[in-house]
Amino acid sequence: MIPIKSGKEIAKMRQACQTASEILERVSELVRPGISTKEVDEAAADLMHEAGVKSAFLGYRLGHRVFPGNICISLNDEIVHGIGSQRRIQYGDIVKLDIGVIEDGWVGDTASTVPVGMIDPRTEKLLRTTEDALRRAIGSALEGVRLGDVCASVEEEAVTHGFSVVREFVGHGVGRKLHEEPQVPNYGKRGSGPRLKAGMTLAIEPMINAGTAVVRLLDDGWTVCTADGLPSAHFEHTVLITKAEPEILTFRSQKQLK
Numbered sequence: 001m002i003p004i005k006s007g008k009e010i011a012k013m014r015q016a017c018q019t020a021s022e023i024l025e026r027v028s029e030l031v032r033p034g035i036s037t038k039e040v041d042e043a044a045a046d047l048m049h050e051a052g053v054k055s056a057f058l059g060y061r062l063g064h065r066v067f068p069g070n071i072c073i074s075l076n077d078e079i080v081h082g083i084g085s086q087r088r089i090q091y092g093d094i095v096k097l098d099i100g101v102i103e104d105g106w107v108g109d110t111a112s113t114v115p116v117g118m119i120d121p122r123t124e125k126l127l128r129t130t131e132d133a134l135r136r137a138i139g140s141a142l143e144g145v146r147l148g149d150v151c152a153s154v155e156e157e158a159v160t161h162g163f164s165v166v167r168e169f170v171g172h173g174v175g176r177k178l179h180e181e182p183q184v185p186n187y188g189k190r191g192s193g194p195r196l197k198a199g200m201t202l203a204i205e206p207m208i209n210a211g212t213a214v215v216r217l218l219d220d221g222w223t224v225c226t227a228d229g230l231p232s233a234h235f236e237h238t239v240l241i242t243k244a245e246p247e248i249l250t251f252r253s254q255k256q257l258k
Helices: 007-028 037-051 121-139 147-160
Strands: 072-075 078-080 094-103 106-115 171-173 180-184 201-204 207-209 215-217 224-226 232-234 237-240
Touching: 007 037, 007 094, 007 106, 007 237, 037 072, 037 094, 072 078, 078 094, 078 207, 078 232, 094 232, 106 121, 106 232, 106 237, 121 147, 121 201, 121 207, 121 232, 121 237, 147 180, 180 201
Parallel strands: none
Antiparallel strands: 072 094, 078 224, 094 106, 171 180, 171 201, 201 237, 207 232, 215 224
16 A cells, blocks of 8 residues: 555545544444344444545445444354344343444444453453454554564464464555555564555454464355354554654544553
8 A cells, every 4th residue: 555645634534534534333232132234234324424534344345245343243152244134142242343434435444342241351362362463462562663673462362272274355545546555464473465555544454263273165166164162352443653652543532542
């Protein structure tokens, strides 16, 4: 990606990310037992319309496949790219919400995992570890640092706690387009990769599994699940690399990454 240089561009990117963040917060509040994932998706669409933005995911093409949802909503062992349906959320589920919006030509991208009521201690640890991995990766995303150092920090956090990272799906640069260079894997070799430059905007998004790192694709052609059926967690922020500390553009007012 070409680093953003002008203050006007940064302001527009910041606004798109804040809109995505606000929509994610509001959608998260709707997640409860009995609501269908399609109802959640439709509510997200209404909020986007209200904010005057478009979904960055609806109609996204990958080969011959076209994504049909306004957001990605993935439950339990589903890792990413889940599609809203008539399936109803149950008490004890974990729900991954991935929100991408296009505002004034710029993309904001963010995700969170929402527990529904009480969840088992192992799954609670998974969520906490994934969020900690994101926090650690963001903290290391300083100008001049090798990208491999940022990526390696995610896997180190996961493995330390007995979990595994998804390797087939990665974070990415984001700005004028949803997916830009460089790719930001959740694993890496320290001291490798390009050096981060001020003005880069990166979607850093740990996807961490309770069991195996192996994944499988469902028949819908989009939803990615763990091969062993154990839960997976996903958190994401869009981050601006600066001359000083990294700026979380999709900062949320809730407990995540205060």
